[in-house]
Amino acid sequence: MRKNSIKNIRINQEVQKELSQIIRKEIKDPRIAMMTSVTKVEVAPDLKTCKAYISVLGDDQAKSDTILGLRNAEGYIRRLLAKNVNLRNTPEIIFVLDESIEYGVNMSKLIDDINKDQTERKTEKDE
Secondary structure, three states: OOOOOHHHHHHHHHHHHHHHHHHHHHOOOOOOOOOEEEEEEEEOOOOOEEEEEEEEOOOHHHHHHHHHHHHHOHHHHHHHHHHHOOOOOOOEEEEEEOOHHHHHHHHHHHHHHHHHHHHHHHHHHHO
16 A cells, blocks of 8 residues: 555544544543644554654643653553554554644744734834
């Protein structure tokens, strides 16, 4: 199976959906932040490994605690994933912190600040 085949894309989507539900409903670890989401999943074509990109809304401590809690619960999460998704092999899950959403929010804020400064300069110039 190729990496970008339709089958692989469908597997990625299904695994992402199930991981999101497992993290939201099944995991009771207090280290895992409430605002945790699975932004992307990449399952290897041989179904042996899976990279799950996790986005956490919070400070750096909450992010590191969430990733640590997920790594400690990996066996349990993998067992639930095997029960809910019918795959030949249940992939080993590697949790990766995804900061792209936070980066986008910061860039948007910077652009808004620049636009605000330019409009203030324009109004000062007109007066």
